[in-house]
Amino acid sequence: MILREFLYVDTDKVRAMLAQLDGGVAEEERETSSQEKRYTVGPRSVAQHLQVAGSERYTQKSLGDAIFPTLEEALESEGLLRDISEEAADHSQWNSGGLERIAPPGSLVRITAMGSLFDTRYAASVFSAYASVALGLQGIGVDLTDAPKKTPPGKGKSGHQGPRPKPGQVQPERQLEDAIVDFQGPGGVDGNSLRSIIRMARGIFAPGLHINLSPVDSGNVLIGSRLQEGRQYLDTEADILFARYGTEPQEWTLVGSVGSYGPKDTTVPDFNFFNPDGSVDRGKFANSINGLMKHLGGMGFIDLPQHPGFSLIPFAAYRTIPRSSSIVALRE
Structure with a gap:
């Protein structure tokens, strides 16, 4: 076994x-049996004897x-x-x-x-936790690297922040990499490099x-x-x-x-999907788009x-x- x-x-x-x-899949089994005997003496309104015997077995199989x-x-x-x-x-x-x-x-x-x-979401959470620990250590005076700390242009001290939306503008959807704050770690690892890795991971997987x-x-x-x-x-x-x-x-x-x-052949399609009269051949158009995705998949850039x-x-x-x-x- x-x-x-x-x-x-x-x-x-x-x-x-x-x-x-x-x-089908048997998940329920029920077995019922019953026996009934009825005796009547004299007028029905005067006396009667009723004997009922029965049994029921019920099993539910998960x-x-x-x-x-x-x-x-x-x-x-x-x-x-x-x-x-x-x-x-x-x-x-x-x-x-x-x-x-x-x-x-x-x-x-x-x-x-x-x-x-492998899960891109988990990788992003791990990188985010690492960045948080690195900032915490730096906050209590632990120098993780001898390189000078650099704050990327447009980034605040509180961490990575995207551009602020204008009044009336819809807030852009947060991506997995947005949780990784700016920091400077050993070996040249910083918030920007880890965010770039997660951006790649989102496409590849x-x-x-x-x-x-x-x-x-x-x-x-x-x-x-x-x-x-x-x-x-x-x-x-x-x-x-x-x-x-x-x-x-x-x-x-x-x-x-x-x-x-x-696919072994991942050459880039020529994107020639127009008919002689200038209209679009929908079948050729779909094949061209699929051919491009096949090319990107062959390069390992997308999840194919x-x-x-x-x-x-x-x-x-x-x-x-x-x-x-x-x-x-x-x-x-």
């Missing part, structure tokens, strides 16, 4: 898949953690789920395109590999919790999976998740469907799969709980 520690389960998707395979293993077993028995962990660890499978032939977009796969969590698997030892292949909030088990704040699991790579198992592979990796739409993400080595030795 495999024990799993679930980080994420998309219960809606799992239920939908089980409903297609088994016609499948919880059992929902996903049930689906996993059902998919495997139907030959719909393939474990591609070994193939994904083979660099030649990626270079030859063999993995895409084995697991094309839409196929259901399970992959176990080293991976780590859309804010939210990601699991990035690196199945190849060289680390040049990335399988990206964005965990959707509001699903079962993913109801913990990002800082709690990172406090529990850390930022170092560890072995994760992802089960889901292959979304799309990073990058060649030769792919995106995975997750059903579940979990760690396998290892058995005690002494117990395993006894069983052997």
Whole structure:
């Protein structure tokens, strides 16, 4: 028996898949039986004896953690789920395109590999906390750097502030990096550099919790999976998740469907979407915009799969709980 520690389960998707395979998910069971005997003596208005016997058994089953293993077993028995962990660890499978032939977009796969969590929101909160500590230390006389303190033009002593809106002007929406105040830290690290890093992170990884698997030892292949909030088990704040699991790579198992592979050809489109009569060809226009996004994704600038990796739409993400080595030795 495999024990799993679930980080994420998309219960809606799992239920939908089980409903297609088994016609539904049994979560309630009710059994009722009754027996009634009636005896009447004399006129009905004078006397009667009524004996009723019955029993009812009611059980409500909350499948919880059992929902996903049930689906996993059902998919495997139907030959719909393939474990591609070994193939994904083979660099030649990626270079030859063999993995895409084995697991094309839409196929259901399970992959176990080293991976780590990433959330731009958490990175921004950490940088903001670091800046606050640095300012606090400087406030009590601790010199973090021998470099002269510089206040960027237009910035107040209280920290980073954007331009003040004019009367009647709508206040611009605050971004994640706005919480990082101005400071001067060791090694040339300052508030502006950390804000710039978060601006990049917002584009490269859309804010939210990601699991990035690196199945190849060289680390040049990335399988990206964005965990959707509001699903079962993913109801913990990002800082709690990172406090529990850390930022170092560890072995994760992802089960889901292959979304799309990073395109190999990421040349910039020519943006020729006009018809001879001067009207816009809507199909060509959409393809041109998608081609530009594909180019930016190939450069790693936006949150799209990058060649030769792919995106995975997750059903579940979990760690396998290892058995005690002494117990395993006894069983052997």
